[in-house]
Amino acid sequence: MTSLERVQAALSGTPPDRVPVGPFVGAAAAPLVGASLRDYYTDGAVIARAQHALWQAVGHDILVTAADTYYIAEAFGLKTTHHEHALPTVDEPLLSMLEEADALRLPDPEADGRMPVYLKALEELRVLTGSEVALRGTGTGPFSLAAYLLSEQAFLTLLADLDCGERGEEDRLRLHRLLDLMADTTAAFLRAQIDRGVHLAYLGDSLASAEMISPAMYRAYALPYHQKVFASAKAHAAAAGRTVFTLLHICGANQPSLAAFAETGADLLEIDHKVPLAEARRLAGPATSLIGNLDPVQTLLLGTPERVFVESGRAIREARGADGRFILGSGCFVPPGTPLENLRQMVAAAEKTNSEEHGTTW
Template structure:
């Protein structure tokens, strides 16, 4: 099987010749290539070059065109600070208050913000690799994106808290409007990625972590909009023979059953949740990807440690009827040892596939 065939089959719970390996190694690729992040995330060709080099060194089944979270938000008018060799920081949101939300307009992914950078990188990677390797694009989740647009993370979460405490129907309506526009922006960007050649449509909603919100808030303000995104892109995903991914950071056990109902094909599981627990909670009808700990294992561990932890993940999925992809629990830390990533891939490729 080609890497692309292996990954797509695993995502659908079908036979694979071995376990596919898919570390989420966006900025790791930049560091490996010696390209400053401020250059990497503003130049589609250099992003594609860096990820090509990472694949040549590591041989993973999925190549990631990814860096930071503000490429859509900038299209709305958010202002960022871009350090030379670290990821950007939000300096100014698109609107300061919920009363201004009605002014927000969905940006054009081919023109606005840094979305065109990622579309160029995806297109170049597809051109270079054809159907041999799977290409994965980014996708900031609707809840996370909404926080960048209105006031920043702290202000956004405070407005939700005030709304819930005061049972404020006006504020609630404005928050729902904000979630709608952020969802619509992600939808058009994901469709553009699929057209550019991405094999995935991803929702990465880090702010929806249960370290930040409660399951009740997730069910009310996040779940319906993640469902909306996956429902809205379903036809495009099918047309392109692609798959969908949902990732939320942290311990998500209390919302994993909801996440499995969003319409995603793959749940990318953070290292804070065991794969065995995740499989029990979501059943066998959805693929799981994960979940090597990026810091203590992939960055600070030895190759032997990486091998042992990879085997633990693989064994946890033995006998499971759902698909499985060995991945990192979250983004691979830049300057993680190359030998560790190679060991992760080799361990997966030496293991029996999904049957």
């Protein structure tokens, strides 16, 4: 099986030849091609070259275009600073009050913000890898995107004010219009990535974690928009005759909200190391695939290769259903400086665990 076939089999519920491996490595790949972080998140060709180099060094199954947080928010006019050796930071919130959101207009993913960087990364990765490996795209979730424009603190305060009646129905409707515009924006970006051949249409919305908001708030302000984005991506892929799998990334201890995450239309949920995989499997139900859940810092960055190998084997045994709907990954972004040998041990564990199941001695 090629890496792409292995990933597609696992997500379709067909047992693959071994468990696919897809750690969430973004800008941590930049040093492989001698690039600074700024070179990486401002140039899709650099992303593609670095991800290709990582693939050749590690032999994993999923390449990742995602690198930073504000590439869509910048399309609305959010001012950020691009640092040579750090990810972008926000200068000041775009909206000083919710009413200003009424003036926002739908951006163009082909031209606005840094969305074109990530589209170019996909185009170049397809040239470099053919159709051998699964390509995972990027997309900011509507909930986080609205928060970036208002500032996270102002956004969460607004939700709390609505919840306790400090703000009225007019503001609630205005917030829903903002979230709807954010969903339309991310949906258009995901459709543009599907046109470039992405295999995993990604939505990351970690501000909607159960560590930040209640399950009731998730259902009121995030779930309908996640459903809208994924439905749009699925319909677009189907119209083009392509199979695209949807991936939801919300890190954190999400046990209270996991059942709702499974209602988004995500084929695949990325599971944080704070959630035991057996529990995630139970909460998400048998039809949803899981990717996770090695600890990016304690295990992948700081752990020994032996520790990575042992924890990988444990994760595979804990999560892999008989139908194979599991991908070995990391709960969140793998930090810069993570040893390549540790990532290779994830692949080694997947290969060895498979041999073990087939009765090979090792």
